[in-house]
Amino acid sequence: MLIFSLLFLAACSLGVAALNHACAAGKLRKNPLVGIRTAKTMVNEETWQAGHAAAVQPMWVSGIAAAAISLAGLLFLDSPETQMIMVFLACALLFVAVIYGAKLANVAAVEALTVEKPRR
Numbered sequence: 001m002l003i004f005s006l007l008f009l010a011a012c013s014l015g016v017a018a019l020n021h022a023c024a025a026g027k028l029r030k031n032p033l034v035g036i037r038t039a040k041t042m043v044n045e046e047t048w049q050a051g052h053a054a055a056v057q058p059m060w061v062s063g064i065a066a067a068a069i070s071l072a073g074l075l076f077l078d079s080p081e082t083q084m085i086m087v088f089l090a091c092a093l094l095f096v097a098v099i100y101g102a103k104l105a106n107v108a109a110v111e112a113l114t115v116e117k118p119r120r
Contacts, residue, residue, distance in 0.1 A: 002073070002076065002080055002083040002084065002087070003025075003077070003083075004039065005083075005087055006070045006071065006073040006074055006083060006086065006087060007070070007071075007074075008072035009066070009067075009070040009087060009090050009091070010032035010066075010067040010071050010090075011024070011067075012056075013026075013062075013064075013066035013067040013070065013090060013094060014037060014063050014064070014067050015063075016063055016094065016098070017059045017060045017062070017063030017064070018063075019034050019035065020036070020052055020055055020056060020059040020060075020101065021052075021056055021059070023035045023036070023048065023049070023052035024049060025049075026045075026049055026057050029045060029048070030042060030044070030048040030061055031035035036051055036052060036055060036101060036102050036105040038051070038102055038105065038106055039108070040106045040109040040110055040113075041105050041106065041109045041118055043109065043113065046057070046110075046112050047109035047112045047113060048054040048109075050105075050106060050108040050111065050112035051104075051105030051106065051108050051109040051112075053082060053108065054104040054105050054107065054108035055102070055104050055108075058097055058100055058101050058104065059097060061097075061099050062093055062094060062096070062097030063094075063097075065093055066090040066091075066093045066094050066097075066110045067077045068088075069086055069089050069090040069093065070086060070087065070090045073086030073087065073090075087115070093095070
């Protein structure tokens with residue numbers, strides 16, 4: 001069961017980063033299901049994209065690192081305790097990254113709102 005957990009966590013870690021990247025690139029528009037959904041990032045499409053763009057780098061770094069930690073747990077097939085520690089570490093890393101990414105996204109969303117638009 002822990003082997004499945006480690007593989008699933010590795011896939012989810014990269015999936016979270018990929019979803020954030022898709023939001024930042026405008027491929028995944030503002031929605032009620034996935035992405036960094038705070039009051040500031042949900043104002044409009046511009047704040048949505050700006051917020052996710054600000055979080056791209058930390059989300060990719062943490063996603064790759066959490067996936068690596070998860071996959072490293074497969075090296076310890078004879079030690080379920082070590083595998084559980086790897087799952088915990090990967091989850092903790094993702095949790096911290098999501099909180100940090102949301103903080104960056106809020107700052108970028110506010111900045112996107114305060115940038116004066118050129119008049120036509």
